[in-house]
Amino acid sequence: MSEARRAILARIRAQLARPPSAEEAARHDVAARLARTAPVLIPARAQLEGEARIALFCEKARTLGCAIERLPDLGALSGAVLAALRRHNLPLELVRAADPLLDAAALEAEPLLSVRIGVPEESDAVGLTVALAGVAETGTIMLASSRARPTLLAFLPETSLVVLPCAWIKGSYEEAWAMLRALPGWPPRSVNLVTGPSRTGDIPPSIELGAHGPKRLILFLIDRIG
Amino acid sequence: MEPLSLAFRERAARALHDPVLATAMQRLERGWQAARARAAADLPEFEALRDAAVAIKDHVLANLDLYLEEFERRFTAAGGVIHWARDAAEARAIILDICRRAKARTVTKSKSMVAEEIGLNAYLEAQGLRVIETDLGEYIIQLAGDVPSHLVGPAVHMTRERIAELFAKAHGGPPKQDSAALVAEARQVLRQRYLEADVGITGANFLIAETGSIVTVTNEGNAELTQGLPKVHIALTGIEKIVPTVAEAFVFLRLLARSATGQEFSAYTTFLTGPKREDERDGPQEMHLVLLDNGRSRMLGGPFREMLRCIRCGACMNHCPVYLAAGGHAYGWVYVGPMGSVLTPHFVGIDKSWPLPNASTFCGRCEEVCPVRIPLPKLMRLWREEAHKRGLAPPAARVGLTLWAFFARRPALYRLATRLAMAALGALGRRRGRFSRLPFASGWTVSREFPAPQGPTFTAQWRAARGAKG
Structure with a gap:
């Protein structure tokens, strides 16, 4: 993958400073979120x-x-x-x-x-x-x-x-x-x-x-x- | 675009005497501002949607690296080509390269503020490409050699008469009198351009990680013709535009048009997932996405992270007394109004833009109407502090502020000084009861008189009253 991609992702990670111990939980969180297709909020009108x-x-x-x-x-x-x-x-x-x-x-x-x-x-x-x-x-x-x-x-x-x-x-x-x-x-x-x-x-x-x-x-x- | 933000004062002063701009700004105030209030009132869940939107964005920003990877995987699986750009120059070079490989001569574009941010048009034109804006507002601006003055309505400062002149000059024939005829004329001319175009460039309002889709929102339908007719589609957007799922995108879509123009929904919301499928009869053969950082990742670590929630609706400027008086051009760069005052220093440097965070009365209306509740006044204050630390403001302002701070930190001295000053002013103005000129206060006295103080200061009166009670 490109150098720019690596650099941008590295910058993001440096800024977020997620501790290594939290990495797995974060990945799990994101995967769970992406699998959830239920609506967030449907207005009463609908x-x-x-x-x-x-x-x-x-x-x-x-x-x-x-x-x-x-x-x-x-x-x-x-x-x-x-x-x-x-x-x-x-x-x-x-x-x-x-x-x-x-x-x-x-x-x-x-x-x-x-x-x-x-x-x-x-x-x-x-x-x-x-x-x-x-x-x-x-x-x-x-x-x-x-x-x-x-x-x-x-x-x-x-x-x-x-x-x-x-x-x-x-x-x-x-x-x-x-x-x-x-x-x-x-x-x-x-x-x-x-x-x-x-x-x-x-x-x-x-x-x-x-x-x-x-x-x-x-x-x-x-x-x-x- | 070279920032002219240091000249905010002079540009705003000129704008205040422009009757055409005043009429345009009134239109915004009576039109979009009122429409947003109606739209918000018509949807009882509006505030709950705002809260949900804040939570979604905060979650995405806290996991931005992971979401970008997930998005990339699905976007690529659908047949799209992703290009990462660290800065404006890299993004421009990538886009030029795609155009060259497509042997493009004509490029159509639907409105993209990120394209303005990287100065894309001027660059592509200098490389010999013919670039045509298709959003009507952007097209008008392009004909005039002007720059946008509003996020959503880039030509909001223009009159119909001026637009008619521009069209007559560009298209031939006598100037048209009414807006319907002008819209019909633009439609006819731009129709040809869509068909001639080799590459179509759009922005993207949202990127959906769940499906690898990009979402565009327009009222004119120009994004669909821009990406749907040429053989190559390039989308350009910032890395912060990700939402996890389609369901979550609908939270933002319910807020976007209501906050921007007071519409319940824009006319066209399009989800694009990859280029033309093998068996399809229309659609672009190639779909590219340029993901731009340009300093956004730097904002993630500190208090400015909240600014990355921005969905570019323009509500903050529609409700800003400073924007509504000075217009967008006074801000001197791409992003204007309160969101511009926070973003511009990030992109061009606070040394080239320090007047912008000062161009605010801190009335707080921008934060009140922001669909993703960005604390814009707080962020402007942070920039003011930074500008002060770096000594960017003129010496008079800095000395004045330092002096005031000296007294303000010593309450007894402050009270004594104000008592003496007010007594002196009161004595000086006893005869007329008012001043028509005062040193250091010409900003006030140039247009009105300053009343001479009477009696003791407020603090003294307050103490006396409380003392009497106790």
Whole structure:
């Protein structure tokens, strides 16, 4: 290992001056700490169940500028997507994740909608992907990268469409993370906690949306999947 | 960046007469200060989270060597390449070398105060690289050839009109009138830069030992495009940014945005673990992390260890009467406000920055709002003592302080002297009842009159009253 690494670690140890007798206890302590995945403190606000939890999620996300549409099942998705694109005068084309949920939604069967699967390009105006969880506490969605779900789908296009099954909405970040941990391939390369559309306050006096990431974030909550 | 902190007095005096700055500082006070108070009040667990955050940081700092090793093991296992840098020069050289090996011409950057600390932009540009800041505030500063004046809002001192002029000059076309049009223009221009970039450089708000992940937090989404589009991602951060687990990171994430801007959560919080996986279709092919010491390890051994808890939220400056009057540029280096007054002497030397720890009324608001409860006034006082020991303050101040200390340590003499002085002042000012000029007190009399003392001193009155009672 590098000389700089050795020097920095030596400086740290010299400053900490941990006695040799305490070394083993410290290592044990650190190992125990790293093995402990239990939440430290979950605010009471996040400890909700069922509809109340979904309601808090929607309230928080709407306050931040998200549009939310609640759909009974995946069969209703293509119609809702089409209507949303029309409402915002957007081209009726999008690039989407290869996620099985979106396969099941049969968007390609909608004749007016042009759908491509893959990574978005600069010219793509609309991206559609699937969130792995929602967090009611702050109206946050949790995205995770994979072969099927390129990260850029929710960052490059100006309009970001995200599908989220209602059952995947949790109260806190910690519960959402626990869901993710249970999936194969954990930890994914990139996990994005997205809370509202991209925003900036750098040019006074107002907060503007769409600084670099999406200007528009439309969430489709699905009541029943599969 | 050459520190200009010795000129704090002159720079602050100039700033006090700048109406544009006054408006900007009012925006901070009415906006972020009020928003933080609301956000803290809206979360009953806020104080408990602060306590938890302090305990986590203290535990990590006490075992920093072990946590760095654990983090390194997992970061490396995920495919990342770690680079240790003892100082600014080493960090710059490492980053240049990675850029050269990637045959980079264009580098995009999302906001990193550590990059400011090591003067990265100027260095890379001098080596022929094109460096583009993508955080809107940093981009504006870069166009203006300016330096940040706030941790979170680097361009907080700029007006919309000035930004419109800068954009018109850099992008062509007439100056835009409203912020929406300006943001749209920047979006369009920077979009091209993201796509052209060969290397993307970000900071890291947290390093998670449990997973070997780095965490970035932005509102604009620029960090994700900066690291997600080029083939090489370099993250740069200080060795103190470690938290043990993801669960513990959430303690800090619940505090960070609330303390900074009063938001409940920033728009984008991203956990990155290694480069693009073999089967993935996007993501950088290489992920590097430059871990910078630059004097941080030196702070571990003494009372300044507590400063290493800092999560760079900016709450201390948003609530500092001195910062809100003088603005960030008066501080003369990268870190400003109360946290800057404690950190700058560590990085540039107290001999080049002794006025900063003196630029405080010790009102204590910084410590009150600091999410990790850093005793900033205490640490500034320690620097004052150090500066005094080294004889850095001007002779008049030192002689005055020594004289005062002589009397203050001898209470009887002190009482006698104040009684005589007050009696003399009272006699001199009996006719008008006030002074419009006094020797050694021009700081007061330049803008208001000094009332002539009447009757005995406070101590004398207190004694008399107590004596009467007893």
